[in-house]
Amino acid sequence: MTHHESPTGSYDDATGIDAEVESGRPVLSVRELSKTYTTKRLIGSGKGYQALSNVSLDLRAGEILGVVGESGCGKSTLGKVIAGVETTGIGGAEVGGQPLDLAQGTRTRDQRRQVQFVYQSPRGSFNPARRVSAALRYNARLAREVTGEPVDDALERAVKSVGLGAQHLDRYPNELSGGQLQRLSIGRALITRPDIVFLDEPTSSLDVSVRGEILNLLTGLRESMGLSMILVSHDLDVISYVADRILVIYVGQIVEEGSASDIVARPAHPYTRALLTASSLPDPAEPLELAVDVRDASFLPTGCRLAPRCPLAEARCSEPQHLVASHGRSVRCWKAESTLR
Ligand SMILES: Nc1ncnc2c1ncn2[C@@H]1O[C@H](COP(=O)(O)OP(=O)(O)OP(=O)(O)O)[C@@H](O)[C@H]1O
Ligand code: SF4
Ligand SMILES: [Mg+2]
Structure with missing residues (x-):
């Protein structure tokens, strides 16, 4: 079994699981997270819309945590603050036992590697003018910095892990189906060997016929890699099918x-x-x-x-x-x- 040292722990090449994750403590802890959006109308008034109020959660290793609620309840905001896409959250968080800054959104490269976000619309997250491999390279370089894995090897590993082949990397987004693109979005997240993947309604923009495939892919990744995920949906059927906790x-x-x-x-x-x-x-x-x-x-x-x-x-x-x-x-x-x- 080969291990590579990283700033936060070590990796097992066979599984891609961070060794710290196996120790039993939560991979992610969030404490009293609040997030207020200040709209143009409210700028200067010191007021805003509080989209999240004192949210605390723990995500355990290999767990799928489902987040459910109606439109506008703050599901995406939760993921965006954890992933650093949205800044100025108030509260505490730890990933892999290391503190995560929610207030500034400033992340080290290793922290960016640790937390990955998969967007609802796969078409929206690929540049239509570029081959899909271009969209995966940033994460492949993050992986190379931490594990030394060559970029091309990381890309190939990513597509294989989501049931696609190397030939898909050379395609343009309009040459692929929504389901294939969502697989690639998930593959892009997996490239970095993340501690957590936050999936924001990953099936809602897809045809009903392929939704089950994506959900089965996620449960398969949990089994094969011990991947820890937060899965957002407004659909309790979806959540109850794959999640361990809700x-x-x-x-x-x-x-x-x-x-x-x-x-x-x-x-x-x-x-x-x-x-x-x-x-x-x-x-x-x-x-x-x-x-x-x-x-x-x-x-x-x-x-x-x-x-x-x-x-x-x-x-x-x-x-x-x-x-x-x-x-x-x-x-x-x-x-x-x-x-x-
Ligand atoms: N950038 C923003 N500026 C101002 N308000 C925002 C912003 N983003 C979200 N909001 C508001 O914050 C609240 C939570 O939004 P969020 O997108 O997190 O909800 P959601 O649960 O993901 O909804 P949906 O199911 O529609 O995706 C909503 O009232 C939304 O209008
Ligand atoms: S959910 Fe209904 S019953 Fe419960 S505290 Fe709120 S208003 Fe009261
Ligand atoms: Mg949302």
Whole structure:
């Protein structure tokens, strides 16, 4: 077994898994992450739209963590701040045991290697005028700096790991299908032997017929490489198919967390129950109608954020709701807490 030294640990050539990752501690820890966007209208006022409020999470080695919630709830923002695409997040984070700066977005080259982001639209992430190999070279050079692996070897390894051949590297994006391009996006992320891959709705822009293939590719990569992933979707069916654990986000806050099987079988929070009702999974006992676009939620209540939409709301719901943990589950709703015990 060959190991290469890196600033954060060592690599096993056979698996590509960072040795530190195997030690059992989370590959990624995020603590109390908040992110506020200041729109043009609000510049100078000191105000902004808080897209994420005190989000904490741990991602364990080889785990697929699903993040689910309606459009606008902050799913992409979470990934962008972790990956350094969006800066000025407030909070703490560690990757591979090393601190990650969320406030400046300044990353060393090794930190850029460690956290990879796969975008929703594969066509949007390849330059139509250039062969796809050009889009993979930046990451291949990051890999070479850390492991010494030649760029061409890294490119070939990447395409093979996602079920494509070296011939695909010479193609232009318009010569490839959406599914092939999304495979290449995932391959581009894998080139750097990342600690974490954040996949932002990786199947939603694809034909239904190829969505399953991509999800199977992801679960296969988890098995073969021990890859740790955060997978975003607004579709609980997708998440429950591949994820080990699920985070449910509502207007920038985690409202429920637990193992995927547990959450699907026994959703505790009224919002999770509503999401499940909207999908094709079995109806929970008390379905909710949620028909409001959260982008319109200009007013955030100081108490439970769901209160204006929740048919179970009572006076006590106007008090701030805290994420309460019990038996491996967490829920942010005083009424649902008792169901966890
Ligand atoms: N660059 C930006 N400037 C201002 N507001 C933004 C910006 N990006 C996102 N937002 C706002 O932050 C909130 C969270 O957006 P985000 O894109 O993270 O949501 P999402 O859960 O990924 O939604 P979707 O499912 O539609 O992709 C939304 O209200 C959005 O309008
Ligand atoms: S705290 Fe109240 S309003 Fe919020 S989800 Fe629970 S029951 Fe509904
Ligand atoms: Mg998004």
